[in-house]
Amino acid sequence: xxxxxxxxxxxxxxxxAATIPTVNASFTLVQTSELVRVQNAYRxxxxxxxxxxxxxxxxxxxxxxxxxxxxxxxxVAGLSLAGAMLLLGLGLAVGRTVYLRALSDQVVRLDxxxxxxxxxxxxxxxxxxxVGVAALVVAAxxxxxxRSQSARTVRAQTARAFATARRWAEGxxxxxxxxxxxxxxxxxxxxxxxxxxxxxxxxxxxTPTPPLVITVALVAGAxxxxxxxxxxxxxxxxxxxxxxxxxxxAG
Numbered sequence: 001x002x003x004x005x006x007x008x009x010x011x012x013x014x015x016x017a018a019t020i021p022t023v024n025a026s027f028t029l030v031q032t033s034e035l036v037r038v039q040n041a042y043r044x045x046x047x048x049x050x051x052x053x054x055x056x057x058x059x060x061x062x063x064x065x066x067x068x069x070x071x072x073x074x075x076v077a078g079l080s081l082a083g084a085m086l087l088l089g090l091g092l093a094v095g096r097t098v099y100l101r102a103l104s105d106q107v108v109r110l111d112x113x114x115x116x117x118x119x120x121x122x123x124x125x126x127x128x129x130x131v132g133v134a135a136l137v138v139a140a141x142x143x144x145x146x147r148s149q150s151a152r153t154v155r156a157q158t159a160r161a162f163a164t165a166r167r168w169a170e171g172x173x174x175x176x177x178x179x180x181x182x183x184x185x186x187x188x189x190x191x192x193x194x195x196x197x198x199x200x201x202x203x204x205x206x207t208p209t210p211p212l213v214i215t216v217a218l219v220a221g222a223x224x225x226x227x228x229x230x231x232x233x234x235x236x237x238x239x240x241x242x243x244x245x246x247x248x249x250a251g
Contacts, residue, residue: 071146078139085132092121092128126209133210134202137217141195162228180232187231194223 002023009017032038060077067073096117103113144151169175176183183190198220202208 074142078135081135085128181234183231
């Protein structure tokens with residue numbers, strides 16, 4: 001710190017600061033006989049923090065894969081994970097209150113103690129929000145792709161809307177032609193690729209955040225919607241009026 005201040009003073013035109021001699025100073029931050037135990041506990045926590053999230057994800061995946069109704073299990077898993085993140089967030093808020101109350105008579109600047117706590121848990125809070133948002137996105141996607149009557153109704157109405165838009169465009173000479181028919185047969189595969197790439201973007205991001213998760217989800221949803229709009233049933237013609245294509249697409 002002293003060396004940094006010397007260089008800044010000299011750069012600012014206070015040349016005499018260059019003559020300040022080297023100062024070897026140390027300041028005691030904490031005195032404790034439990035330092036080694038604390039260090040070992042921190043190392044163990046660091047290792048556990050690196051592996052436990054992946055173990056949890058593997059267990060969730062195993063539970064979904066072995067369930068009789070996988071889409072429903074995925075919805076429950078996503079909502080449960082989001083609820084767990086909410087509970088952990090509330091735990092941090094309660095812990096902050098307890099921490100500050102315990103130090104109310106021990107420190108001069110309680111606001112400084114609050115800043116220290118907030119800095120220590122900032123990345124935890126970001127992680128909780130990110131995982132919570134991602135879990136809600138997964139739960140919503142699993143619901144829309146599920147077997148429930150409401151989900152089927154939503155999908156059917158969406159398919160009719162896309163078919164109507166596609167028919168309207170073809171009636172004006174705008175058609176995807178053979179490319180659309182080719183994509184129609186590959187829709188399931190293309191959907192999987194889009195969702196897999198979206199998941200990889202979130203998993204491989206250096207610092208995943210809730211805005212990143214939401215942005216990736218919106219982009220993936222837009223690509224899936226574009227796929228549904230572009231893909232057309234093979235042999236479909238641009239009808240002058242009627243709902244045959246809409247009914248076929250909805251089916």
